Amino acid sequence: xxxxxxxxxxxxxxxxxxxxxxxxxxxxxxxxxxxxxxxxxxxxxxxxxxxxxxxxxxxxxxxxxxxxxxxxxxxxxxxxxxxxxxxxxxxxxxxxxxxxxxxxxxxxxxxxxxxxxxxxxxxxxxxxxxxxxxxxxxxxxxxxxxxxxxxxxxxxxxxxxxxxxxxxxxxxxxxxxxxxxxxxxxxxxxxxxxxxxxxxxxxxxxxxxxxxxxxxxxxxxxxxxxxxxxxxxxxxxxxxxxxxxxxxxxxxxxxxxxxxxxxxxxxxxxxxxxxxxxxxxxxxxxxxxxxxxxxxxxxxxxxxxxxxxxxxxxxxxxxxxxxxxxxxxxxxxxxxxxxxxxxxxxxxxxxxxxxxxxxxxxxxxxxxxxxx
Numbered sequence: 001x002x003x004x005x006x007x008x009x010x011x012x013x014x015x016x017x018x019x020x021x022x023x024x025x026x027x028x029x030x031x032x033x034x035x036x037x038x039x040x041x042x043x044x045x046x047x048x049x050x051x052x053x054x055x056x057x058x059x060x061x062x063x064x065x066x067x068x069x070x071x072x073x074x075x076x077x078x079x080x081x082x083x084x085x086x087x088x089x090x091x092x093x094x095x096x097x098x099x100x101x102x103x104x105x106x107x108x109x110x111x112x113x114x115x116x117x118x119x120x121x122x123x124x125x126x127x128x129x130x131x132x133x134x135x136x137x138x139x140x141x142x143x144x145x146x147x148x149x150x151x152x153x154x155x156x157x158x159x160x161x162x163x164x165x166x167x168x169x170x171x172x173x174x175x176x177x178x179x180x181x182x183x184x185x186x187x188x189x190x191x192x193x194x195x196x197x198x199x200x201x202x203x204x205x206x207x208x209x210x211x212x213x214x215x216x217x218x219x220x221x222x223x224x225x226x227x228x229x230x231x232x233x234x235x236x237x238x239x240x241x242x243x244x245x246x247x248x249x250x251x252x253x254x255x256x257x258x259x260x261x262x263x264x265x266x267x268x269x270x271x272x273x274x275x276x277x278x279x280x281x282x283x284x285x286x287x288x289x290x291x292x293x294x295x296x297x298x299x300x301x302x303x304x305x306x307x308x309x310x311x312x313x314x315x316x317x318x319x320x321x322x323x324x325x326x327x328x329x330x331x332x333x334x335x336x337x338x339x340x341x342x343x344x345x346x347x348x349x350x351x352x353x354x355x356x357x358x359x360x361x362x363x364x365x366x367x368x369x370x371x372x
Contacts, residue, residue: 003293009068015048016075024079031205032344037083039165046117050087054096054234059107060115061095066234066299070241070292077245081348082205084245085355088238089161093231094121097170097182100231101223106184110168122166124157124185128210131159132361134172134229137180139213141173141220149220151175151183153191156212161355163187164197164207171218172228180225183218191216202347233305236313236356240292243316243352247288247323250345251281254327257340268330277326284319291315307369314362317352324349 005013023044031037045051053069055061064072069091076084095114098107113119130136139155153173163169171183185192191214198208255278258269268274295308324346328335335342353359 020079028080042117053091067296073241074245077242082203092235093123101221122163124171139173158210163209240312240316243320247320250327288316288319310362310365320349
């Protein structure tokens with residue numbers, strides 16, 4: 001299955017490739033070592049309208065196909081997976097939330113700054129006791145008397161991507177024993193406190209954070225929990241794109257290294273054991289690409305893609321881990337050093353098996369679809 005893009009979309013993807021080549025890939029190791037993305041990257045992304053990928057044009061966005069969205073996530077992952085993860089989540093979960101659930105007043109207030117990269121976003125679901133089991137969310141929202149649409153939020157969140165830098169967080173909170181919904185929460189208020197930066201083994205440049213809420217003020221975006229969670233399907237295809245990009249880059253590096261490194265008077269690529277690993281990597285990368293494109297194609301046709309999105313995300317993430325592991329094996333001892341990029345890709349790949357629904361959750365989803 002080949003990627004078929006309209007001329008405008010193909011032109012945007014080429015711009016993204018150029019941007020990644022000049023503004024992302026050369027700095028990936030530096031960002032990883034310093035454990036942070038530069039503030040300037042957000043406005044640079046905004047200048048290309050890359051926070052408006054999923055927004056309709058009427059709201060200032062680009063309204064691109066899911067296929068192009070996933071391809072952009074893939075290209076960013078080949079340059080820097082941490083940035084790819086942020087681009088994927090912000091578009092699929094954050095700005096898409098404005099498309100479906102925000103009021104005109106909320107859109108008018110926040111979207112201009114969001115699209116320029118001046119208002120940084122995060123999506124707040126996970127809590128210390130609510131991860132894969134999202135319905136265990138305990139952050140409680142109570143209406144503020146005399147302020148229609150505004151609620152007090154009390155609780156805490158953790159493992160929230162980009163929360164340390166975010167100016168605005170889409171917050172999932174409970175309004176009754178059975179109902180959950182979403183709120184817009186500005187972080188520059190007394191009720192919001194960053195408790196700790198959570199340093200992770202992979203995607204270390206992303207600002208993953210734990211924070212507490214004590215009578216923080218949130219602006220309600222009318223939606224049901226199931227509706228907000230429904231945004232995860234396109235999000236899973238974005239993470240699948242991230243995984244494919246990681247696998248592709250690791251495979252490229254392994255092939256290049258095998259052609260130049262000699263042992264026993266032979267190039268590594270001339271050894272059958274290494275050829276077998278390269279062949280297995282080629283199979284994993286190709287299959288992941290096709291499953292990703294199938295899922296995006298189903299989404300773009302307006303058809304339910306629960307099954308296809310979960311299959312693509314599950315296979316691509318696990319393939320990325322297999323491919324990066326083999327790439328290190330081909331590099332030998334050098335692959336375990338910071339001098340070679342494969343070790344970083346290996347660390348970054350693990351996140352794709354966990355974020356946007358762990359592999360075990362994807363298998364549950366797929367099984368339910370099979371047994372319907």
